[in-house]
Amino acid sequence: MIAGKKIVLVVTGGIAAYKTLILARLLIKAHAEVRVVMTHAATEFVTPKTFSVLTQHDVLTDLFSDQTQADISHIELADWADYMLVVPATANFMAKMVQGIADDAASSVVIARHTPIAIAPAMNLNMYQNPAVVRNLEQLKADGVHIIEPVVGDLAEGYQGKGRLPEPEDLYAQIEVLMERDLGTPVLTGKRVLISAGGTKEAIDPVRYIANRSSGKMGYALAQAAVQAGAQVDLVSTVQLPAPMFTNVIAVETADQMLAAMQAHFEQADIVIMAAAVADYRVANPANQKIKKDPDQKGLTLNLVENPDILAQLGAKKTHQYLVGFAAETQNLLEHAQAKLIKKQADLLIANDVSNHDIAFGSDNNEVTLLSKNDAPKHLPLTDKLTLSHQILEIIAAQMEE
Structure with missing residues (x-):
């Protein structure tokens, strides 16, 4: 989405201004055309x-x-832009945006804009927490300005706090998502999507647990794709992968915890995707202390009981939700997946053969077959998981409109 776009990058006066040099380079490498506007204070850095x-x-x-050449005057530059960025955004510049003040080149370009805009505040912790700055940020959000939150880190004053500008690569990743949503054709705008990811962990004792090989990568790719498609995303996860931009991550470990989290967010969801690999069984009575080897015994017997079937429970209680399940199989793929589709009352079942090492757990790629009640199976060929996720969500959006 960035390729071919015309981006105006407004740089205001903060020590973090040096990071915008790298950000500009990343945007240009992505084949965007970038023009820069600077405040007088920014030129000091x-x-x-x-x-x-x-x-x-x-x-x-x-x-x-x-x-100043006529063809880059503030009005012409504002008309030229597809997207605007203010990085870093100082407290002073944000106050100007709120009040509609246009007393220099940078503020005049921003006030004259008719394109989407994102700003990345960066300042001292105490400034960032000042009630006036907090009010201004809320007003900017209400005005439709995207806010790229500062991070906790080392500040120029020598101590840590929230107010540090994210690193250029992180800024770029967030900008890419925002531009996809603002300038693309998002198929899930206004939808709320609930996704589970990763393999559950069932305790044997405080040290050991029963688990599976699921990496969570497919669930995280679906979450990222859903955000880019315009959805609000809740991600129930058992893994510690970097959180997809603009998602609400709910950390869990066990099947019972995942069930509770999915049920807590189920009613508000429009689309529910159970991408997690839930353990079928758990230990009936996990030990309170680490189990030690017994020299008089040749083995260890674990009493396993069945875990709740989360997909089936959600299928039984769904009202308006579009419910998607996964079937990771090593044999008789379509036969098992078709049975699961009907038994779990899912609207769509995504089947993948995890015996294939090219698409097995942990791979960055996947190849799946989609099964639904009223359509013939649809095969999606091998590709990276993010691309595949976009394809899956486009099919879901189309089916929901039927």
């Missing part, structure tokens, strides 16, 4: 010449400079 060399465009710093 990074020179306009540096941005000019990176972007191959003149940098707008002064509305009235003799060196």
